[in-house]
Amino acid sequence: MARILVVDDDPDLVESVSVILENKKHEVITAYGGVEGLEKAKREKPDAMILDVMMPDKNGYDVCKELKADPGYQNIPILLLTAVASKISTTTYTHQMGMETEADDYIDKPVEPKELVRLVERLLGNN
Amino acid sequence: MMNRDEIHILVVDDEQVIREGSRRILTKEGWKVTIAENGEEGLKFVKNNEFHILLLDLMMPGIGGMEVLKRVRETHPDLLVIVITGYATIENAVEAMKNGAYDFIPKPFTPDQVRIVVRRAIDKINLQREAELLRIESQRSLRDVANEKSRTLTIINYMADGVLVTDDNGNIVLNNPAIIRMLGREEESPLGKHIFDWTGNAELSQMVEKVLNIEGSSSISQELAWENPPKAFFMAHAAPVRNEQGEVLGSVTIFNDVTWFKELDQMKSDFVDMVSHELRSPLGSIRQQISLFLEGMVGEISKEQHQKLNRIQDRIDGLIGMINNLLDLSRIEGGHLVQKKETLAIREIIEGVIELMTPEAKKKNLKFIVSMEPDIFSLHADQQSMETVFTNLLSNAIKYNRNDGSIFINARNLGEFVEIKVADTGVGIAKADLHRIFDKFFRIRTEDTRKVIGSGLGLPLVKTIIEAHLGTIAVESKAKEGTTFIVQLPREIDIPSPDSRILHLLK
Numbered sequence: 001m002a003r004i005l006v007v008d009d010d011p012d013l014v015e016s017v018s019v020i021l022e023n024k025k026h027e028v029i030t031a032y033g034g035v036e037g038l039e040k041a042k043r044e045k046p047d048a049m050i051l052d053v054m055m056p057d058k059n060g061y062d063v064c065k066e067l068k069a070d071p072g073y074q075n076i077p078i079l080l081l082t083a084v085a086s087k088i089s090t091t092t093y094t095h096q097m098g099m100e101t102e103a104d105d106y107i108d109k110p111v112e113p114k115e116l117v118r119l120v121e122r123l124l125g126n127n
Numbered sequence: 128m129m130n131r132d133e134i135h136i137l138v139v140d141d142e143q144v145i146r147e148g149s150r151r152i153l154t155k156e157g158w159k160v161t162i163a164e165n166g167e168e169g170l171k172f173v174k175n176n177e178f179h180i181l182l183l184d185l186m187m188p189g190i191g192g193m194e195v196l197k198r199v200r201e202t203h204p205d206l207l208v209i210v211i212t213g214y215a216t217i218e219n220a221v222e223a224m225k226n227g228a229y230d231f232i233p234k235p236f237t238p239d240q241v242r243i244v245v246r247r248a249i250d251k252i253n254l255q256r257e258a259e260l261l262r263i264e265s266q267r268s269l270r271d272v273a274n275e276k277s278r279t280l281t282i283i284n285y286m287a288d289g290v291l292v293t294d295d296n297g298n299i300v301l302n303n304p305a306i307i308r309m310l311g312r313e314e315e316s317p318l319g320k321h322i323f324d325w326t327g328n329a330e331l332s333q334m335v336e337k338v339l340n341i342e343g344s345s346s347i348s349q350e351l352a353w354e355n356p357p358k359a360f361f362m363a364h365a366a367p368v369r370n371e372q373g374e375v376l377g378s379v380t381i382f383n384d385v386t387w388f389k390e391l392d393q394m395k396s397d398f399v400d401m402v403s404h405e406l407r408s409p410l411g412s413i414r415q416q417i418s419l420f421l422e423g424m425v426g427e428i429s430k431e432q433h434q435k436l437n438r439i440q441d442r443i444d445g446l447i448g449m450i451n452n453l454l455d456l457s458r459i460e461g462g463h464l465v466q467k468k469e470t471l472a473i474r475e476i477i478e479g480v481i482e483l484m485t486p487e488a489k490k491k492n493l494k495f496i497v498s499m500e501p502d503i504f505s506l507h508a509d510q511q512s513m514e515t516v517f518t519n520l521l522s523n524a525i526k527y528n529r530n531d532g533s534i535f536i537n538a539r540n541l542g543e544f545v546e547i548k549v550a551d552t553g554v555g556i557a558k559a560d561l562h563r564i565f566d567k568f569f570r571i572r573t574e575d576t577r578k579v580i581g582s583g584l585g586l587p588l589v590k591t592i593i594e595a596h597l598g599t600i601a602v603e604s605k606a607k608e609g610t611t612f613i614v615q616l617p618r619e620i621d622i623p624s625p626d627s628r629i630l631h632l633l634k
Contacts, residue, residue: 054408
């Protein structure tokens with residue numbers, strides 16, 4: 001059981017991701033924007049973070065960059081929620097964006113519950 | 128040729144026998160003859176009439192023949208003068224010839240002698256006439272050529288499109304004012320400069336090098352972005368100029384300013400982009416919440432409910448797929464996707480896509496039958512776009528195939544192109560629909576395709592990408608037998624970059 005912060009501006013998405021994680025007996029903290037997400041990450045120091053890329057106030061890349069640049073928080077593993085055009089382009093996408101943001105992993109929206117669970121467990125080092 | 132009755136001969140002689148005799152002989156031949164009995168009368172006739180031949184006696188009282196000859200030569204240089212000399216005084220004849228007489232005839236003469244001499248003179252007149260006609264003719268055609276040239280130049284100079292003509296080395300030999308205006312290069316004449324040196328655009332330079340150096344090449348069209356002020360977009364069409372033997376003499380490139388269309392297009396793409404994102408997020412959210420039911424995370428559901436939700440999810444996937452294609456299309460049309468061109472091995476792309484699609488194909492028990500030439504050319508292309516092309520083609524070959532069918536993938540070199548064929552064993556496409564399948568949102572509605580989820584954007588996307596790579600796509604189909612898509616993409620060509628050319632010059 002871990003404490004996981006879920007950040008997305010879409011409340012329905014936050015809720016469904018929460019349901020999936022709670023099903024696996026994780027504790028979920030939620031935030032509904034980039035600024036709030038950053039603030040909660042620093043205050044709550046979660047075991048892992050699921051972070052949406054496209055958010056109106058502060059996008060996920062910037063949140064990720066700030067946390068990874070701060071020695072106090074750079075160990076929080078981050079799973080980026082990306083909205084990529086097609087499956088096959090994920091590799092290209094990872095290549096282009098991942099190196100820049102230093103996120104720990106990526107998952108396409110919409111999220112497949114099984115895939116999300118698999119990636120979160122890997123992030124927590126439980127696989 | 129002059130008609131006989133057009134020839135007008137003047138006979139000047141003080142001896143009546145000769146005058147009348149000549150008149151009789153020459154008139155019989157059909158020529159018009161006038162006679163004068165002394166030099167003064169002769170000169171008066173010459174002054175007031177048009178004669179072609181003058182038969183002139185040298186020995187006359189009053190103004191002598193030699194004097195008449197001199198005066199006539201001054202006033203009527205075209206009049207042919209035949210002098211009549213008494214008793215074959217050769218010295219007189221020689222002097223007359225020196226003074227410009229055409230011929231001479233010694234007295235006494237036979238009718239035949241007169242006829243022969245006059246005929247020869249007439250032949251000479253005709254030859255002169257013909258030569259004159261030819262001269263006029265050739266002058267006229269020269270003038271026509273000059274007119275034609277100036278007309279063509281006028282057209283080129285007043286064209287709103289820019290024109291650059293180069294020789295076979297890529298040096299500019301002709302341009303119109305429009306291109307100078309379009310590129311904002313008023314201060315420097317392009318003539319004699321290499322196309323790269325004057326424009327500073329490597330892509331343009333490569334286009335021209337291609338049409339100059341690749342055998343059998345026809346025209347190339349490419350959109351060029353101009354970074355230098357003024358920032359602009361041009362559609363450039365380059366073509367080789369050949370002589371009658373088919374050798375390339377140079378190139379001609381036409382520039383069409385498409386900046387305004389690009390801006391409009393960008394606005395459209397931005398709009399589509401925005402709308403798509405706004406649509407995709409809630410759809411993704413809906414799909415994800417449905418998956419909670421399917422995974423049993425919000426309580427158990429019946430088998431029937433499971434089935435229904437599955438179908439709902441499939442339809443949502445179709446919608447999301449369509450939005451993704453729309454996004455890709457708007458990105459490509461906005462020129463964003465195809466800019467990262469690199470050396471690509473087509474074999475790896477195709478093998479990667481086959482691997483990705485294999486699970487889909489297994490659901491219908493389809494076989495991939497692949498044949499690729501071992502030394503297949505590499506491409507100069509954008510990897511992501513190429514993956515999109517073959518993912519779409521293979522996805523169609525799966526979706527529209529029959530169960531237990533096959534998918535044939537064939538790749539080979541074809542001239543300067545790589546040809547890739549993707550064939551299925553599906554229901555085929557009706558002839559009437561074939562030409563529409565690349566249209567946006569066109570979908571074939573038949574009993575066979577009703578259940579297939581598609582966006583109507585896959586093939587337009589494929590076509591847009593291929594054309595952005597200067598390739599072509601064609602389709603062949605037979606009802607109940609299957610459909611074949613034939614893609615041709617230009618091979619990667621080792622064209623010396625402008626930099627290496629400059630280095631070469633420096634050596």
